[in-house]
Amino acid sequence: MTISIKIQPNTYIDSVSLMALSTKANQLAGVDQAIIAMATEMNKEVMKNVGLYTDEIAQAQTSDLIIALDAKEEHDSVELIKKIETLMTEKKEKVSSQTSESFTTIETAKKAIPEANLAVISVNGQYAAREARKALNSELHVMMFSDNVSVEEEIELKELAHEKGLLMMGPDCGTAIINNVGLCFANNVRKGSVGIVGASGTGSQEISVRIHEFGEGVSQLIGTGGRDLSEAVGGKMMLDAIDALESDEETKVIVLISKPPAKVVEEKIIARVRKADKPVVIWFIGSEARENEEGIYFEKMSKSAALRAVTLAGIDQNSLDVHPLNLPLIDEVRAKLNPEQKYIRGLFTGGTLCDEAMFTAKERFSDVYSNIATDQEHLLHFGDASKAHTFIDFGADEFTNGKPHPMIDPSNRIARFIEEAEDSTVGVILMDFVLGYGAHPDPVGVMVPAMKAAKEKAASQGRHLEIIGYVLGTDLDKQNIDEQVEKLTSIGATYASSSQNAGLLAREFVVKGVEQ
Incomplete structure (x- = not known):
């Protein structure tokens, strides 16, 4: 290991730019690992954990920028540092050329x-x-x-x-669409009459994309942040967002999205919704089932929630292709799997997409494990090997501390995919590929070599490896969704038309009996 450190005093770069720079730095020939980060205590701890910590880093101030590099022995670390600094200069020049004015406060x-x-x-x-x-x-x-x-x-x-x-x-808060402008991670969807309030980034993206597919559009998508519906915060932002959408003349239907809220907060939200003068669709992932009330519709899954919203907005459901499950395909895949291939491994860049697939599996199986499980018995910690049915959210804090989000840099997921594909008890590997603003320019393409090699190796060992991919995006996103789907299916992977269908297909491929 050859560690080189460069400290740039009193140099601030925002976290999104640092994630992108770190991704590019780690792609340079000769780099084993590189971290570009502000010298905060959290980032220093990350550097300790990966073996890049030095006395020089210990002395750095929070206003300093750190370039920490582990170079392969045959490469010149000084030259690699210079290349990284060139990447940083290029980014500054690009921003300067595209922006007429910049401000420091x-x-x-x-x-x-x-x-x-x-x-x-x-x-x-x-x-x-x-x-x-x-x-x-x-x-x-x-x-x-x-x-x-x-x-x-x-x-x-x-x-x-x-x-x-x-x-x-x-x-x-990772996702918002305000006045038809996507902010941070968001998809390009048409403007319409459905307003969304989401305590979940990829959950909000999924609903917005399905609404677009079904012919409606989004008036506003207001994010709340993942903790908003905790007991401590009390749903403050969701309540204010409901007020805002009720006052918005363009919004005809409201959709609320969250992972299971604190019970007291859930009741507070529902009490507020009962007073609403617009229909409200609620998708609280994994929450206990509730009966619909007048003007309030509780949905268990994402596509169902989006479909309910667009029909309330006036779309005729009979005019839509709602993509029912492909029953012949389910029988076909089951016949290909060996008896010992009993398990699903879900590898996700989107936390809510992971949650939906995990809860779908839990309806059938008791041995479902995850790094985002809410009970200790089924919780996997960072570095734990998979067991039985395992669902990993690579966007969780333990994977992103000091590293780019997996929607930008999929290297952690690729490494885990290769590992899971070697397991002879695995029948299905399920993955999401998120398009849109801020996401990787070719999320399927960057995974193709690993997926193709894994399927070929499994076949040489006498087993079928079923790969299911869901591409979250629209025809308006800058990454061409048709090209992404073609890359997926060209190596023999199965394309799922929605997050909901992806989870159902994965589950049904490895069990008897089909639910539609």
Whole structure:
């Protein structure tokens, strides 16, 4: 191991840019591992964990930028550092060429652009609350992409926003569509009459994409951040977002999305919805089943929720291709699997997509494990080997600390895929491929070599490896969805038409009996 460190004092780069730079740095020939990050205590801890920590890093201040590099022995680390610095310079030049003005503070930006009404905060969590407070006090709505913000700060910011009549989306809010503009991770969907409030990024993306596919569109997609429906935060942002969508003349139907909320918060949200004058569809993933009420529709799965929303908005369901499960395909795949191939391995970049597939499997199986399981008995910790039916969210904090999100850099998932494909008890590997703003330019293509090699190796060993891929995107996304699907099916993988169908197919391929 040859470790080289470069400290750039008093140099700030936002977290999204650092994720992209780290991805490019790790793709340089001769680099075993590279981390480009601000010198926060959290990032230093990450460097310790991966063996890139030095005394020089220990002395760095939080305002300093660190380039930490482990070079292969035959490569010159000094030259690699220079190449990384060139990548950073190129990014700065690109930004400068595309932007007529840049600002160093929110206050100066607001003064220069007085009509601005929203700020996106994407700085290290240590600084994020301070910047969000400045934005709110400048009468700006806030979308906070940053995570690692304390619950106390989140509550304070959301109370301040509520007092000012502003939206405080986040922290850890990855997706929004405001006035038909996608922010952070979002898909390009048509404008329409369905408003979405989501405490889940990829869950919100999935609903918006299905709504688009079914011929309707999105009026607004308001993110809340993943902790909003916790007992501590109390659903503050979701409640304010419901108010905003009720007041929005273009919104005819409201969809609410969350992983299972705290029970007391769920009841608070439903009590508010009962007073709504617009129909509301609720998809709280994994929550206990509830009966529909007048104007309130509880759905168990994503496609069902989107379908309910568009029919409430006036779309004739009989005019739609709702993509029922392919029953002959299920019989065909079952016949190909050896008796010992009993298990599903789900490898996801989207947390909610992982959740939906996991809960679908849990309806049939008791031996379902995950790094996002809510019970200790079925919880897998970072580094644990898979067991039985396993579903991994590669966007969880343990995988992203100091590294880009897997929608940007899929290297962690590729390595795990190769490992899972070697397991002779695995019948199905299930994966998502997310398109849209901020996502990898070719998410399927970057996985094709590993998928093709795995299927060929399994065949040489006398077993069929079933790969299911779901491509989350629309015909308007910059990554061509038809090309992505073609790359997937060209190597013999099965394409699922929705997150809901992906989970159902995976489950049904390895059990008897079919539910549609």
